[in-house]
Amino acid sequence: MTDANQHEPLLLRVTGLTVRLNSSHGLVHAVEDVSFSLARGQTLGIVGESGSGKSVMARSLMGLLPRRSIAFGSGSILFHTDNAQEQDLAQMPDKLMRHLRGPAMAMVFQDPMTALNPVLRLSVQLTEPLRQHLGLDRQQARSRAIELLAAVGIPDAAGRIDQYPHQLSGGMRQRVVIAIALACNPALLIADEPTTALDVTVQKQILDLLARLQREHNMAMILITHDLGVVASRADYIAVMYAGRIVEYAPARTLFTSMQHPYTEALFKSIPRINDPSHTRLQAIPGRPPQLINAAVGCAFAPRCQYVQPRCRQQTPPVVEVPDAREHRHACFYPISPGLNREEGDD
Amino acid sequence: MRTKVSDQSVVRSRAQGFSAAARQVFGRGFGPGFWIAAGWLLVVALSAIFADVLPVRDPLDPVISNRLNGPLTTNILGADGLGRDMLSRLVHGARVSVVIALTAVTIGMVIGGTLGILAGYFRGHFERGLMAVLDVILAFPWLVLLLALVAFIGQSLMAISVAIGFLWIPAYARVARANTLSVVQREYVLAARAMGAGTLRILLREVLPNVILPVLAYGLVAMGLVIIVESALAFLGLSVEAPQPTWGGMISEGKRHLATAVHVALVPSITMFLTVLSLNYVGDRLRSRFDVRESNL
Amino acid sequence: MKLLARKLPWLLGTLFAVSFFTFMLVSLLPGDPAVMILGAGGVSPEAIAQLRLELGLDRPLVIRYFDWLGSALSGDLGRSPMTGQSVTDAILSRLPVTIQLGVMAIVIALALAIPLAMVSAYFAGSRLDRSISGVGFALMSVPGFMMAIFLILIFAVGLGWFPATGWVSLTDSPAANLRSALLPALSLAMIELALYMRLLRTDLIDTLQQDYITLARAKGLPNWLILTRHALRPSSFSLMTVVGLQLGGVISGAIIVEEIFALPGVGRLLYQSILQRDLLMVQGIVLFIATAYVVVNFLVDLCYSLLDPRVRYAD
Numbered sequence: 001m002t003d004a005n006q007h008e009p010l011l012l013r014v015t016g017l018t019v020r021l022n023s024s025h026g027l028v029h030a031v032e033d034v035s036f037s038l039a040r041g042q043t044l045g046i047v048g049e050s051g052s053g054k055s056v057m058a059r060s061l062m063g064l065l066p067r068r069s070i071a072f073g074s075g076s077i078l079f080h081t082d083n084a085q086e087q088d089l090a091q092m093p094d095k096l097m098r099h100l101r102g103p104a105m106a107m108v109f110q111d112p113m114t115a116l117n118p119v120l121r122l123s124v125q126l127t128e129p130l131r132q133h134l135g136l137d138r139q140q141a142r143s144r145a146i147e148l149l150a151a152v153g154i155p156d157a158a159g160r161i162d163q164y165p166h167q168l169s170g171g172m173r174q175r176v177v178i179a180i181a182l183a184c185n186p187a188l189l190i191a192d193e194p195t196t197a198l199d200v201t202v203q204k205q206i207l208d209l210l211a212r213l214q215r216e217h218n219m220a221m222i223l224i225t226h227d228l229g230v231v232a233s234r235a236d237y238i239a240v241m242y243a244g245r246i247v248e249y250a251p252a253r254t255l256f257t258s259m260q261h262p263y264t265e266a267l268f269k270s271i272p273r274i275n276d277p278s279h280t281r282l283q284a285i286p287g288r289p290p291q292l293i294n295a296a297v298g299c300a301f302a303p304r305c306q307y308v309q310p311r312c313r314q315q316t317p318p319v320v321e322v323p324d325a326r327e328h329r330h331a332c333f334y335p336i337s338p339g340l341n342r343e344e345g346d347d
Numbered sequence: 348m349r350t351k352v353s354d355q356s357v358v359r360s361r362a363q364g365f366s367a368a369a370r371q372v373f374g375r376g377f378g379p380g381f382w383i384a385a386g387w388l389l390v391v392a393l394s395a396i397f398a399d400v401l402p403v404r405d406p407l408d409p410v411i412s413n414r415l416n417g418p419l420t421t422n423i424l425g426a427d428g429l430g431r432d433m434l435s436r437l438v439h440g441a442r443v444s445v446v447i448a449l450t451a452v453t454i455g456m457v458i459g460g461t462l463g464i465l466a467g468y469f470r471g472h473f474e475r476g477l478m479a480v481l482d483v484i485l486a487f488p489w490l491v492l493l494l495a496l497v498a499f500i501g502q503s504l505m506a507i508s509v510a511i512g513f514l515w516i517p518a519y520a521r522v523a524r525a526n527t528l529s530v531v532q533r534e535y536v537l538a539a540r541a542m543g544a545g546t547l548r549i550l551l552r553e554v555l556p557n558v559i560l561p562v563l564a565y566g567l568v569a570m571g572l573v574i575i576v577e578s579a580l581a582f583l584g585l586s587v588e589a590p591q592p593t594w595g596g597m598i599s600e601g602k603r604h605l606a607t608a609v610h611v612a613l614v615p616s617i618t619m620f621l622t623v624l625s626l627n628y629v630g631d632r633l634r635s636r637f638d639v640r641e642s643n644l
Numbered sequence: 645m646k647l648l649a650r651k652l653p654w655l656l657g658t659l660f661a662v663s664f665f666t667f668m669l670v671s672l673l674p675g676d677p678a679v680m681i682l683g684a685g686g687v688s689p690e691a692i693a694q695l696r697l698e699l700g701l702d703r704p705l706v707i708r709y710f711d712w713l714g715s716a717l718s719g720d721l722g723r724s725p726m727t728g729q730s731v732t733d734a735i736l737s738r739l740p741v742t743i744q745l746g747v748m749a750i751v752i753a754l755a756l757a758i759p760l761a762m763v764s765a766y767f768a769g770s771r772l773d774r775s776i777s778g779v780g781f782a783l784m785s786v787p788g789f790m791m792a793i794f795l796i797l798i799f800a801v802g803l804g805w806f807p808a809t810g811w812v813s814l815t816d817s818p819a820a821n822l823r824s825a826l827l828p829a830l831s832l833a834m835i836e837l838a839l840y841m842r843l844l845r846t847d848l849i850d851t852l853q854q855d856y857i858t859l860a861r862a863k864g865l866p867n868w869l870i871l872t873r874h875a876l877r878p879s880s881f882s883l884m885t886v887v888g889l890q891l892g893g894v895i896s897g898a899i900i901v902e903e904i905f906a907l908p909g910v911g912r913l914l915y916q917s918i919l920q921r922d923l924l925m926v927q928g929i930v931l932f933i934a935t936a937y938v939v940v941n942f943l944v945d946l947c948y949s950l951l952d953p954r955v956r957y958a959d
Contacts (some may be wrong), residue, residue, distance in 0.1 A: 064861055068769060101864035114855040119877045119953060129863040164953040180863065397803040486934045490896030494918050495930065501817055529755050575787040582789045583915065595789075600794055602904070606801050616790050624785040631781075 008039035011078060011187060011220045012061075017075035017090070019053075027071055030056035032244040034075070035319075036237075040187065043214065043221045045252065047229025047267065049289045053109075054224045057241075058190045061222075062107055063089060063097040065105050079104065079188075104128045106181035108210075110193040111171035116165035117134035122149075122176060123161045129183040144150035148179040154211060171202035174210065182213060189214065190222045195230070228264075229271045232256065237327070240264045243290045246319070260322060260335035262341065263301045299332070307334055308343040364472040381632050391622050394438045395445035404437035415608040425575035427600060433614050436592040440615070441591045443504065443586070444622070447577045448570040450508035455515025455569065458560050462516070464554060465521025468531060468546075469602045474524070481517040489514055493580060500570050511576055516570060522565055523558050530557040567630030578619060580627045630637050648946065655942050662934045663716070670927040684872045712927075721928035726920060734913060741909035743809060745901070746894050748825055749752045749832035750887060756833070757840035764841070764869050766846035777845065783838035788897040792831035793905045800825060809906040828905045836890055843886055847879040854878075857951035877951060886952065888944035891937055 019031040022276040030053045038044050049052050059065050061077060074076065081104060087099065109115040118124060126142035126148060136144060142161070150174040165173055181189060193212060195203035211234060214221050223231055231252070233237055238255045240263060242254035248261040259265055269283040287304035290337040299305070302312040311333055322328040322335070394401065398502040404422075413426040423431040484492070496510040530536060536553045544552075574594075580586040581595025589596070594615045601612025696702055700711070714720070721731035760780075792794045800808035806827045812820040850873055851857065860874045899911035906912075910929060917925040 057810075062862055063803050064858055098864045098866065101862055103864070107859075107862045109855055109859060111855060117856040117860070117878070119951065120874070124873075126862075128865060128869075132863070154654045166953070177859070180859070183863075287736055414925070419677070467840050479657070479661070482658055483665055486662045486938045487665075487930070488895040488933060488937065490891035490899050491914065491930055491933055494899075494914070498918055498921075498926075499669065499672065511702060571785065575785075578788055579789060579896075582787075582900065583903065598793065599789060602796075605793065605797055609797065610819075612793055612797070616793065619787075620782075620785055620790065623787075624782060627781065 008041055011038055011040045011042075012080070013037040013076075013078040014061070015076045015078070015337070017057065017060065018070040018073065019056055019065070019070065019078065021056065021065070021069050022071045023069075028276070029244050031060060033319075034241075034244075034246050036239055036246065036249060038200070038220050038222065039239075040220055041214070041218045042237070043223055043231075043235045044204050044224060045235030046224045046241055047226065047228050047231055047238060049226055051095055051289050052241045054241055054246060055192055056244075058107065058192050058222065058224055061190060062101060062105060063087070063092070064101075064107075065093060065096075081187075088136075102133045102186065103184040103188055103285060105188040106184070106186040108174070108181050108189065108191040108194045109176055111197040112177050113168055113197065116173055118165055121164055124179055125165075126161065126183065127177070128252065129180065132182045145179075145183075148183060149176070149187050151213070152176070152179040152182070153205075154179075154250075160257070168302040172208065174198060174202075174206055177213050178206075178209065178213070182217070186219060190224070192224045193226065194223075197224070210281035214334045227271070233251060240267065245300070245331060246329075247301065247332070248330040250322075250325075252316050258322075258337075260328070260330040260337065261301075261332045262305045262307050264330075265336055266304075266306075309334060309335075357415055359593050379583065381629060384628045387479040387621055387625045390449075391441050392445060395441040398439045399403055401438060403438055404432040406435040407438040407540065407590050408432075415611065417602060417608065417610050418614065424614050425608075428604055431592075433597075433611070435501060436597060437594070437618055438526050438598060439596045441637075442575060443581075443591065444509050444574050446504060447508045447511060448573045450505070451568050451573045451577075452569045453510035453516060454509060454512025456562060457517045459516040459519025460523040462559060462560070463520035463525075464527045464550065464558055466520065467524040467527025468550060468554060477520065484517050489576065490579065493576065494583075497580065502585065504587050507577065507580065507586055511573055511580075514576070515573075518569070519562065519565070523562055524562050526558045527554055530554050537610070548617060564630070564634045567626050569631065571626035571630065574619065574623055594643070635642075646943055651942065651945065655938065658938050659731050659935060662938060663713055663931055664709065666927060666931045667712060668705075670923050670930065671705060671708070683869075718721060721844045721931070722924045724917075724923075726858070726901070726922045731925050735910055735932050736930060738913050739905055740814070742895075742898055742902070742911055744814065744825060745829055745832065745907065745909060746891070748829035749894055752833035753836035753840055754827055757844060758836050758876070761841045761844035761848055761930060762876070764765075764845045765852060765875075766867070766871060768849050777842070778843045779864055780838040783834055784818055784842075785837065787844055788831055788835055789900045789904060791834050792801075792901055795827045795831055796904075803867075808905075811905075811907045824905075824907075825884055828901045828907060831901050831904075832894055835897065836887075836894065839886065839890065840883060844879060846881050848875055851875045851879040856922065858900060881948065881952065884944055884947065886915045888941040895937070 014037065015035045015226075017034040021028040021030050023235040031140045032053075034053075040112055046057070046311060056065065060073070073090065074091060078086050079089050079288075080086055088099070090321055092100075112331065117289050123142060123145060126145035127136075127138070128312070130136045130144055131138070134141075146157045146161055149161060152177055154160055154172060158224060160168070165176070168176065178194075189210075194210065195206050197334060198206060201271065207230065210221065210223075223235060225231055228238075233252075235252050238252050239246045240255075240261065242263050248255065250259075250266045255264065256268075258267060263285075266283070266285045270285060275327070285305075290300050290303075298313040299308075299317050302308045305312065315333075317331045317333045319329050322330065374409045385512060400642070401642065405560065409429040409431055410421075410426065411430050413421045413430040415428060416422060416426045416430075418425040418433075422432045422630065427433055427436065436568075462477055466477045487495075493510055493514060497507065498508060500506040531554065536549060539549050539553055577586055578595030580591040580620075582599040584596070584599065586593055586595060597615035598612055598619070601610075601615065658688045675726055700708060703711075712722070719732055721735070723730050724734070727734075746827055758778055764776045796808050799806045808827075811823045848950045856872060857874055865874075890895050895911065898909060899915055901907070902909040902912040903915055910933070912925065914929045914933075917929065
């Protein structure tokens with residue numbers, strides 16, 4: 001699999017990533033055979049409902065899954081560090097991996113209310129990565145931390161730095177989390193639903209902040225969301241995840257002009273649109289996302305798919321490229337192709 | 348790109364599936380440890396009940412020639428400083444431990460449980476008053492309170508049981524109150540209230556059945572603690588009066604012979620340790636089986 | 645400090661109730677103190693009546709209570725009719741021993757429990773964790789006096805490293821003092837240790853699943869720093885409460901341990917006074933212990949705010 005991200009040097013290449021977790025209910029097939037690549041400075045949007053394996057995948061990239069919970073893992077995560085060396089993070093022991101977290105890759109979490117340690121001052125939480133990875137002394141780290149707070153748009157950064165997290169609003173806390181992530185100037189930022197827990201008015205501010213910082217630092221970003229609308233204008237590439245698999249992958253523009261997978265279409269139809277006449281019903285996707293426990297046979301989306309065919313229930317559709325459309329892949333036996341008549345399923 | 352899940356990973360995931368299934372099946376059993384512990388408790392209980400008819404020697408009969416003889420000599424478990432048979436004293440001592448454990452826990456359970464249910468159901472002044480009184484009782488270290496109580500009501504088997512039972516009232520009242528509070532807010536109780544069921548009826552039919560399980564589940568662990576408390580009292584010579592053998596008293600006596608005859612202290616210590624450990628273990632397993640919340644203890 | 649204002653009435657109310665309860669408990673004990681002091685046989689009723697008058701036993705109970713409480717507040721708990729010693733002096737002279745014993749026990753228990761709980765929680769479910777938890781579980785089934793006997797057996801009788809009984813005061817010889825205090829403190833510590841460890845392990849496991857721990861890992865911090873700086877403090881709130889509440893257990897244990905090791909502490913004084921039916925002494929000691937217990941737990945409550953900024957700024 002080669003992607004044509006030729007204009008920028010390749011940063012990350014994930015191949016066949018599979019992660020299965022132990023849980024009290026059984027084996028969870030959280031991530032199944034996921035492959036994608038990402039160039040420096042680019043944004044990959046990963047879209048899917050909650051429970052589709054997005055967060056587990058993000059955490060496995062960072063090596064943050066508790067070792068004990070991993071029942072099975074395979075695949076490779078090739079990461080190009082600054083000196084252009086390629087390292088497989090999937091094989092890297094945690095002792096070495098630790099040194100990459102912060103300077104090479106960082107993460108912004110979903111809920112800023114729980115992501116900051118309630119009993120430590122912001123100064124401690126912000127200066128930790130600076131002192132750990134960049135070797136700054138206490139004073140240097142502190143003034144750098146104040147700069148970081150100012151850079152993420154926190155007013156009176158010098159005064160705020162000695163406060164505790166609960167003294168800040170949710171939006172402010174998320175800015176702090178972002179500042180912590182940016183502290184060591186990472187090449188890759190993974191933002192795991194960074195706005196889901198925030199007020200609607202704050203969401204756009206945070207997304208704009210991330211976009212600005214990404215430009216300024218030439219960071220690559222993996223933006224995880226359940227909202228196709230969020231990534232539509234912000235991502236270069238979009239991967240749609242369902243039941244641990246990437247069911248469709250394409251450059252953002254291509255995806256919206258010629259989506260192939262029924263699930264992508266269903267997600268798309270569930271976005272409210274400003275041009276729709278008022279009182280237009282949003283189309284909810286019928287049924288529930290699968291539980292991912294003990295993988296079922298066939299396409300995981302089949303039970304909810306309005307175009308389902310008998311074959312979908314018996315075989316797992318492989319990932320295939322769309323003919324004549326580079327970098328556009330999907331995993332559906334009966335893709336939606338414009339102009340092609342689709343037979344309706346009997347149920 | 349083609350989907351290919353390597354055969355090996357399928358096999359591995361199958362194996363994982365099997366072991367998870369096995370864990371679910373066997374996790375439902377109690378395991379051998381549980382049954383060993385339960386068996387030991389049965390032995391202790393039977394010894395206590397049949398102490399008088401079991402083929403053991405007279406626990407009070409001093410045979411001077413056997414003085415401080417070790418186990419497996421003249422006596423199976425050895426003899427104490429007066430030449431009395433240790434096994435027989437253990438068996439008769441079990442009676443004291445078992446009777447006091449049962450009586451004290453029952454007293455604490457019934458009085459504390461009733462108070463806790465009433466406090467949780469009626470709330471208001473009664474609840475606040477009761478909790479304040481319990482706070483005052485809890486302000487006294489247990490042994491201090493116990494020593495004062497024993498001085499007050501004497502050292503008979505019943506008196507000791509009542510005194511130790513009194514110590515358990517606050518703990519049980521709290522468990523019962525916490526569980527009542529959560530039960531009372533459930534829909535079926537609200538429904539029963541709405542249908543005009545009488546207070547007594549609701550308490551007996553709806554609240555009690557839901558509170559009794561966590562209260563009972565706490566019982567075995569409480570009995571273990573009662574045995575420890577009683578033995579501490581006996582060790583200080585303030586439990587049931589001599590010559591009645593008690594485990595704590597035997598350990599206390601054994602302390603004098605530590606340098607010469609270790610078994611006099613060791614044999615009753617091990618017996619008691621195993622009994623308390625078994626009570627804790629069985630109680631713990633039963634409690635996690637019933638998934639009773641441990642909060643508010 | 646609104647917290648203090650809110651809780652102070654509760655503290656005073658409890659202390660009042662505790663003092664009343666103490667007084668009643670001891671005053672209602674059967675037996676006439678005057679008879680007990682003079683001895684039962686061959687004493688004239690006049691002599692007994694005379695002593696009752698001197699002791700103030702002829703006045704109503706409630707009046708006696710307020711008298712006693714009044715002088716107790718000014719630091720005078722009366723004078724033992726048996727030994728003639730001032731109760732306050734007797735307690736104060738023995739207090740250092742008990743305090744040293746208790747503090748050493750709690751420090752030893754915490755010093756062992758915290759690292760063990762951290763290891764246990766970090767490797768939760770592993771063989772190491774199960775061994776540590778198993779030993780802790782077994783320790784909870786061992787009464788303090790049994791632990792004391794085992795420690796004497798091993799370290800005093802067997803190895804001869806420490807004295808089996810006796811006490812050397814800290815001012816006489818710090819080294820000998822530590823030697824005499826170590827076994828008693830250790831016997832008290834082992835039971836507390838098991839309790840602390842179990843509690844802290846549960847709370848740590850819970851904390852380690854929090855998002856802010858994942859964030860700390862995402863920062864690339866080393867594990868020891870995550871455990872000590874990020875996980876321990878938020879996990880230690882219930883431990884603190886229990887250390888306070890368990891003070892009752894430590895004091896109870898001290899009574900027995902002081903008796904076993906023949907230490908001149910408050911616990912042994914209480915025990916001996918009960919045996920001699922020295923009611924005034926018992927009353928004073930019980931009041932003293934209960935008051936200390938309530939006050940310490942009150943302080944522990946206040947200390948929350950030092951550990952948890954959310955409480956500090958909530959007011």
